[in-house]
Amino acid sequence: MHQDPNLTTTGSTLAVHATEQAVRRALADHGRLSVDAWDVASIADLYALGLTSHATVNVMLAVENELDAEFPDAVLNRSTFATVESITQAAELAS
Numbered sequence: 001m002h003q004d005p006n007l008t009t010t011g012s013t014l015a016v017h018a019t020e021q022a023v024r025r026a027l028a029d030h031g032r033l034s035v036d037a038w039d040v041a042s043i044a045d046l047y048a049l050g051l052t053s054h055a056t057v058n059v060m061l062a063v064e065n066e067l068d069a070e071f072p073d074a075v076l077n078r079s080t081f082a083t084v085e086s087i088t089q090a091a092e093l094a095s
Contacts, residue, residue, distance in 0.1 A: 019067065019095070020088045026062035027084070031055050042085040047078075056081045063087065069094035 020042070027037035027046070034050040051059075059081065064070055071080075075090045 017088070019091050020084060022063055022066045023059075023084055023087045023091060026059045026066065027051075027087075030058035030062050037084075040084060042088075043083050046082055046084070051081070059087070063091050064094070067091055067095050 024037045024040075027033060027040070031037055031046065031051050032055045033040065033046065040046070040049065056078075060071060060076075069091065071090055071094045075093065080086050080090045
């Protein structure tokens with residue numbers, strides 16, 4: 001059986017860091033991904049999973065609102081929003 005490298009093996013969110021939870025919540029609500037945002041591996045390419053530039057803006061705004069933070073201009077690029085991990089790292093800089 002072939003395992004999709006874009007998905008986690010368990011889908012568990014028990015030990016997910018609070019910032020990552022905010023990112024995944026924003027992706028679930030606004031990302032329009034082809035899979036459940038809670039099941040996406042942290043290094044999976046979100047654009048390959050259906051994230052668009054329009055959805056990226058909505059995800060960014062949702063994360064900023066939830067964390068009461070603003071992403072620095074220097075990180076507003078496609079690569080920042082390519083993975084859960086990279087969005088989480090940028091959001092932690094913004095907080």
